[in-house]
Amino acid sequence: MPDTLILGFGLGKDVFVSGSSKYPQEFRREAVALARSASRPLAQVARELGVNHETLRTWVRAADRAESAAASGGDAAERELRALRKRVAELEKEKEILRKAAAYFAQEMDR
Template sequence: MPSVSGKSKYPEQFRRDAVEPARSSDRPLRQVARELGVNHETLRNWVRTAEQAQAAAPVGGVSADERQELRELRERVAELELEKDILRKAAAYFAKEMGR
């Protein structure tokens, strides 16, 4: 779940791990937040963001993390294809030069 205001002082994994007990526990959100050492409004925002992300994800679809990974992998594939094309052209050029 991306941070709304940009960079967070809490790691992404910590935020994900904090949302689970807040959503599944019978304890008040303030108590869960106090136990985790975070502001209750911060935790409330994380829970809200997680719920919105879950609602937006299609059933059986991919998560936000998976979509991000897919974007990164597509960028990497494009980069590798460009490198391959450059190497193919360089190899053809040098093969032609060697044949002279």
């Protein structure tokens, strides 16, 4: 078996990752970070990690989608915040108008 780099454990001989498709989340996160930062091809990084290159590619794509969804969720939150602030301003204007109207009618009743 070739030398295999196991994230968090360093370079070791005869160390293998279970053939199961269930890799720990921390391993996946570190593998994605390494794949993104490496100047080497994805297939080479996958080989060094001891995972199939398509598996690593799938993890990278999933991370990209998750980050994209999180970013667009931030935009949605900002839009909602602007809309809510606008609504608060409208309600404050309405409250002020009603306060003035109540004061006016209270004066009229005293006459």
